[in-house]
Amino acid sequence: MNEGLQDRLEKFGLSLYMIRVTLAASLSWLAVHTLYGDSYLYFAPLAAILITQGSVKASLEKGVYRMTGIVLGGIVSLVVGRFFDVGALSILLMLLIGIGVATACRINIQAISQVGVTSVLALTFYNDHYIEWRVAETLIGVVIALIINMIIVPPKGFVKVKGLALEGGLLLADALSGQTGGGREAIQAGDALTRSASLLAKSELQQKELHYTLTHYHCRNELRGLTQTTAHLKKIHSYVKEIRAEIALLPAHYAAADWMAEVVTATADCIALYGTKTLSDAECQRSLPESLRRARDLQLAWFSELQGQCSLTSIRDLGAVFSHLNRVLEEIEQADYVVMSAAPQKAKAGAAHAVRFIQKGLSHKL
Template identity: 80%
Template sequence: MNEGLQDRLEKFGLSLYMIRVTLAASLSWLAVHSLYGDRYLYFAPLAAILITQSSVKASLEKGAYRLLGIVLGGIASLVVGRFFDVGALSILLMLLLGIGVATACRINIQAVSQVGVTSVLALTFYHDGYIVWRVAETLIGVLIALIINMIIVPPKSFVKVKDLALKGSLTLSDALTGLTSGGRDAAQALTALKLSGELLGKSTQLQKELHFTLSHYQCRKELGTLSQATSHLSRVHSYVKGIAEEISLLPAHYAAADWMTEVVTATADCIALYGTRTLSDAECGRSLPESLRRARDVQLAWFSELQGQCPLAAFRDLGAVFSHLNRILEEIERADYAAISAAAQPAKATPARAIRFIQKGLSHKL
């Protein structure tokens, strides 16, 4: 769906969720009517409405729980219905059996509640083949809802997910730079550090959900590269958290020293440069390998100089900071090497196909 079209539709209340629900329910009713006629037509649209969520994964989970609850509830009603008529005692026994077994098996609460609903309705319609119709038509509704969720997705989802990862990397770089400022700036750096973790985590979650959609099939290679880059940045984020903890234990004159600012800033620049090169189309005037080499030289130079100037206890704590900073550089170096290898390998394997994709503009299609 075009992004401009979606914005215009939402002004009139036609959100993406509403479009998914109405299409899934309508197609479910049409499919069941074509297959079975006029028997229990409402089960398939009802299932489609109830399981449609914002993502395919969430819809799949909800649909699985609903089907599981219907099957368990149907079995409980069949067992009790063979020996008892509809009444307070039969409903009591049926719910004790169905919900008790579901709870004992540690089944999700959504499936447990569906067990109770199906049990009562199945016992009421016991002589009308309710259970078979309910399971079959619910399955049809679930499948159609999942297909609709896989086809109709927010416009430019891949670009938005990629932007989240880019913003997370730049925010992480700013957070690392601000850790040596002290006072209010240090508090802001900790806030930025938390925000960067949330951005990278959200990007990772949305990337997993994109794998379930059909419209992003042509972006599967770029999606794999993005997932790899986000994974490396998440590890870098854990190292920055360690640096924040270690710096908070240092005396103020060490944490806010000019040499500490120089060392930390050189490392933070490598994070920002890697994120910009890998996650955006912006031109980078600097070379990442050269920036990594410079940052490592600055670390080694200051670490050597501080050996003879600092007390043993302070030098031990400083060593922890320098160790985390070096791990960041190593992680970015590995990430850059992995990105270059992934980009070069397909070009050697299938050059003709890559040229056709570029000519058609499919390499940038979202």
């Protein structure tokens, strides 16, 4: 789907989810009508509508829960229906057995509710082959909905989610560096921290929509790496939030001191450098390991010097700030190690693919 076309459609309420649902329901009805004629045509579209979610994985999970509930509810209704007519007693027994077995097996609550619905409907239509039609047509609706979810995806989805994560990481660095300022600067830092959390959460949500889709199969490794990077940035965000709270409790002459600004800014630079290095194609002028080493040396040097100048109470409060600052550096160091260790494996896989390609070409020539 064209990016400009999607933006124009969303202005009129035609979101990507709505397009998926309408296509899946329509194609499900058409498929069942072509295969079976006019019997129970509504089951397949109903299943397609109910299981279509924002991601392929979520749709698959919901489809499995629905199929599990339908099969279990159908079996229970067949057993009870052989001995009882439709009535209060038969419905009571059927629900007790079906829901009781599903609960004892620790089946998901969505499947348990489907057991009850299917049992009652199946017992009502017991003589009309309801269960066979229900299972077959629901399966058709689930399969078609999954295929639509795999095909209909946001245009340039990977580029968008990567850009959101990068913007969130840079805002996180700005939010940390602005913590030592007072007044308007502190308010802007708080706003940046909030917007950073929103962007990282949005990126994480949209990343899930791209998993297992056909158009993003070729970049599945990059998508997996982006997911890990976003998780690291969200953890760093939690540390920055703690730093903000701890700095707010410090006396003003500590929070606004030049040495505090120097230490915090050096740590924030590491966040920005990690985000740029991992999520951007721009060439970094500075080395991340060197920046991490410099920030850690600054933290240790200033904290050591302050121990001889401050009271025990102040050292305790400052220690909380320095502790969280160090955790930010440790998280970045760990995240960068994961990226660096994955790079040789990726290069090795690419080299192996090239060798296979050359061998295949030579075999054709020979």
